[in-house]
Amino acid sequence: xxxxxxxxxxxxxxxxxxxxxxxxxxxxxxxxxxxxxxxxxxxxxxxxxxxxxxxxxxxxxxxxxxxxxxxxxxxxxxxxxxxxxxxxxxxxxxxxxxxxxxxxxxxxxxxxxxxxx
Amino acid sequence: xxxxxxxxxxxxxxxxxxxxxxxxxxxxxxxxxxxxxxxxxxxxxxxxxxxxxxxxxxxxxxxxxxxxxxxxxxxxxxxxxxxxxxxxxxxxxxxxxxxxxxxxx
Numbered sequence: 001x002x003x004x005x006x007x008x009x010x011x012x013x014x015x016x017x018x019x020x021x022x023x024x025x026x027x028x029x030x031x032x033x034x035x036x037x038x039x040x041x042x043x044x045x046x047x048x049x050x051x052x053x054x055x056x057x058x059x060x061x062x063x064x065x066x067x068x069x070x071x072x073x074x075x076x077x078x079x080x081x082x083x084x085x086x087x088x089x090x091x092x093x094x095x096x097x098x099x100x101x102x103x104x105x106x107x108x109x110x111x112x113x114x115x116x117x
Numbered sequence: 118x119x120x121x122x123x124x125x126x127x128x129x130x131x132x133x134x135x136x137x138x139x140x141x142x143x144x145x146x147x148x149x150x151x152x153x154x155x156x157x158x159x160x161x162x163x164x165x166x167x168x169x170x171x172x173x174x175x176x177x178x179x180x181x182x183x184x185x186x187x188x189x190x191x192x193x194x195x196x197x198x199x200x201x202x203x204x205x206x207x208x209x210x211x212x213x214x215x216x217x218x219x220x221x222x
């Protein structure tokens with residue numbers, strides 16, 4: 001069974017950074033792309049970027065360049081996303097989602113990030 | 118490519134045939150998927166490449182379309198289908214529609 005386990009909810013102060021994790025099991029991590037997506041209430045889901053599990057190659061939505069940094073640890077089949085210089089506009093639920101192609105077959109449950117002083 | 122879904126809210130009865138629409142601002146070339154998101158859960162892939170049913174998804178779900186216009190059909194609505202449905206295109210950039218919320222009448 002494919003599982004994507006995401007880290008717990010975060011409450012962070014404006015200007016700070018946060019690192020989210022997505023630990024996977026049940027599929028060959030190195031054969032899939034891991035994407036990260038942002039969902040805010042009442043707004044369309046946004047694709048942030050992806051990283052290939054095999055070689056760590058990345059691609060980003062231009063909107064999130066400089067905001068998000070994606071990494072992987074192949075040894076533990078875990079993907080990470082660093083979000084920097086957080087503002088209230090970064091408060092959202094963030095999903096990791098694995099896909100062999102450009103759509104997303106498997107999703108994590110999401111991590112809620114709240115940016116507040 | 119921008120995606121426009123209609124209606125934004127749909128109320129139907131159990132057993133009804135339900136049709137959800139997704140229209141792109143440009144040709145999508147059949148690179149369109151549909152996701153189901155239940156309250157408090159992650160989206161689930163239903164359909165990819167316009168009409169390919171994801172493994173494990175009931176056959177009452179089907180997709181069709183071409184060019185800029187695409188449709189998700191539920192042949193016989195079930196109570197467990199209450200959710201928001203998003204279309205998603207991967208032909209030019211990666212974008213989601215705003216969703217159709219499906220309720221039981």
